[in-house]
């Protein structure tokens with residue numbers, strides 16, 4: 321595969337963008353930072369599909385497309401289905417020798433939001449993983465249904481205020497814990513799953529390259545801070561991602577062949593989740609005395625999870 | 638400070654940012670959409686597009702590259718070449734593909750596609766910053782003349 325150099329940012333920046341401006345994502349949206357990185361880490365032809373969501377509606381404002389690659393959108397739940405169908409077609413035509421350029425390398429990638437990945441497209445994604453197609457699925461995890469006004473999803477963390485899990489006098493926001501999508505995908509026997517973040521651009525580019533290179537169904541959950549629904553200033557998207565990875569709210573790690581777990585970022589001085597929460601409006605209510613216990617609960621979950629990840633890394637299981 | 642790096646058509650293809658996207662201008666209603674239409678991103682052969690710079694490509698009228706979101710901005714980032722160290726932080730994190738870098742050098746900003754989010758300013762590591770926000774209508778030369786001095790480290 322035509323990997324592009326990610327040795328340092330200067331070399332990385334010699335890539336020519338294949339994701340164009342004048343899409344209509346909010347200023348400061350992390351979705352497009354992540355998409356640009358994926359598209360810049362390879363020179364191979366790309367066939368990309370998107371589930372319905374902010375990325376899809378904003379990059380296909382009829383009659384415009386922001387994609388310099390083949391791109392397909394069908395419905396909310398079936399980015400995995402449509403891109404794997406294209407992948408099978410490509411395989412068959414390659415065998416028959418009916419492609420325009422039979423030797424040109426092509427990679428198949430699906431993008432879905434957390435709503436479509438964790439909830440509504442879950443069984444379609446699971447099916448595609450089980451069938452074992454050679455493709456990469458990337459979830460843009462902004463922890464809510466952003467495109468329809470910020471409803472809670474099974475990726476929304478405990479204590480966050482959303483339009484359908486509201487904070488108030490008797491409610492601290494979402495009660496349920498976030499689904500562990502990375503473990504679920506690893507349990508499908510995937511050769512490569514990871515959780516990556518755009519502030520750590522190098523580990524993200526490396527992870528993307530690995531997923532594109534490895535044969536079989538790969539899954540990557542990416543943290544995608546949403547200034548509109550998380551309620552922070554658009555200029556702080558990367559600053560906030562730093563808080564997310566330094567508080568270990570979003571640990572950065574990969575799992576190879578369902579068991580070989582590698583932690584890809586170890587903050588020297590992990591910060592308290594409180595600091596991460598204080599930077600966002602969606603957690604504002606937790607700083608009232610009656611909801612203090614929720615912050616402590618989240619902190620404990622983070623500590624336990626970090627402990628578990630480190631133990632799994634060591635034990636290789 | 639060279640004026641070229643503030644060139645509004647820097648590294649631009651002929652048809653960059655032709656149509657101002659805003660308030661539905663240039664867009665069609667839901668009932669006017671041609672069903673099953675294939676929108677091609679380029680005119681003619683798109684082979685090897687990853688190895689072509691924007692200014693060498695033949696974007697089709699359907700490519701959002703040919704549209705502009707300049708009207709979204711209230712403030713704009715201004716680039717000061719004299720301080721820049723070409724670290725490319727701004728390039729990797731710009732959400733709107735609006736940092737124009739060529740051959741490892743940061744050259745300037747694509748003002749047709751920049752939305753003024755200020756992320757590039759935040760991630761710029763130089764002191765003073767090589768990118769700063771100014772009012773959309775500010776004169777570029779005046780902005781550069783008003784550039785702040787190097788900030789001393791605050792004692793803690």
Ligand SMILES: Cc1ncc(C[n+]2csc(CCOP(=O)(O)OP(=O)(O)O)c2C)c(N)n1
Pocket residue numbers: 371372373374375395396397432433434435436437440460462464465466467468473
């Ligand atoms: C089957 C179906 N249900 C609901 C919708 C409405 N809908 C469109 S976008 C969206 C939210 C998408 O959320 P997510 O997948 O998290 O992506 P985000 O917009 O947050 O990036 C919803 C609910 C739909 N289009 N199709």
Ligand code: SF4
Pocket residue numbers: 344345346348349350351374378462466467545546547548549
């Ligand atoms: S609502 Fe959030 S995810 Fe959607 S475009 Fe805006 S910032 Fe991005």
Ligand code: SF4
Pocket residue numbers: 348714730731732733734735736746750751752753754755756757758
């Ligand atoms: S202000 Fe935002 S959109 Fe404009 S160049 Fe900077 S990062 Fe890109």
Ligand code: SF4
Pocket residue numbers: 720721722723724725726727728743757760761762763767768
């Ligand atoms: S972030 Fe600042 S120093 Fe780095 S390339 Fe951009 S303008 Fe230059």
Ligand SMILES: [Mg+2]
Pocket residue numbers: 433434435460461462463464465466
């Ligand atoms: Mg979402």
